[in-house]
Amino acid sequence: MPLVTGPVAKQVKEVAIIIFSAFLVASGLRLFLIPHQLLSGGVAGAASVIGYLTNPKYISLYYFSINLPILIWGFVAVGKKYICYSLLSVVTTTWFLNIIPLIKLTKDPILASIFGGVIIAGGVGFSLRAGGSSGGFDILGSIITRKRDIPMGTVLFVLDGLVILSLGFFKSWDSALYAMLCIFVKSRVVDMIHIRHIKLTCFIITKEREKMLNRLTCLPHGITVVNAEGGYSHEGNTMLMTVTTRYELAELRKTILETDPKSFVNVLETVEIVGRFRRLG
Numbered sequence: 001m002p003l004v005t006g007p008v009a010k011q012v013k014e015v016a017i018i019i020f021s022a023f024l025v026a027s028g029l030r031l032f033l034i035p036h037q038l039l040s041g042g043v044a045g046a047a048s049v050i051g052y053l054t055n056p057k058y059i060s061l062y063y064f065s066i067n068l069p070i071l072i073w074g075f076v077a078v079g080k081k082y083i084c085y086s087l088l089s090v091v092t093t094t095w096f097l098n099i100i101p102l103i104k105l106t107k108d109p110i111l112a113s114i115f116g117g118v119i120i121a122g123g124v125g126f127s128l129r130a131g132g133s134s135g136g137f138d139i140l141g142s143i144i145t146r147k148r149d150i151p152m153g154t155v156l157f158v159l160d161g162l163v164i165l166s167l168g169f170f171k172s173w174d175s176a177l178y179a180m181l182c183i184f185v186k187s188r189v190v191d192m193i194h195i196r197h198i199k200l201t202c203f204i205i206t207k208e209r210e211k212m213l214n215r216l217t218c219l220p221h222g223i224t225v226v227n228a229e230g231g232y233s234h235e236g237n238t239m240l241m242t243v244t245t246r247y248e249l250a251e252l253r254k255t256i257l258e259t260d261p262k263s264f265v266n267v268l269e270t271v272e273i274v275g276r277f278r279r280l281g
Contacts, residue, residue, distance in 0.1 A: 085132025
């Protein structure tokens, strides 16, 4: 039986990643954070605060209820595919929160903060890379990063700080400080996984000018053409310059090498972009 390929296979893969990401988020909460009454930040953190003050058994219900209006707002502001994937993430995370047993894997709240943060960040980061989110603040963060070149983890860190303050005021400042450690770890790991905001400038030296232009113009970003000359050979070359993201670099590299295996490519990290640059959703 032939394997399914193309857009259908890609969508199946993305859905599988979203579901697995939801499992990671729920596992981090149930196995590390909730047993110590710690927070992961975001909507899950807000739901946890309410649960700690009322009944932890209903944290999954609070999580879904807070996410619902944000998802409806995001459906208009962000896009249908992104919100559909985010809705799938929220629903499956809610389900996993109900079926994963509440187990205290470590008695040390510092270890719980670190490992809980890493596991949840893995879920958040992979969900973002698959084209969705874990809901809540991720949606707000995605809107901001689409308009500004600000790392997603940094946006989430600021928003999560508000939730930490509420835990400190209503519960315990010790728990709030442990939660701050968890959120810091989570923000750093998210930035390692979710790399769309990192911009790169590529300089491509080639003798296959027209072939390279025909291939690269199919990519989403613009290209600048510069006539160049070899410093030793004095032979004429063409230099193409384009700005892309680290997320798209693998596809760009593959296209360049397929078109002209003898080309020379120099990739530099870009500190800032001023002016027109197409940011992909």
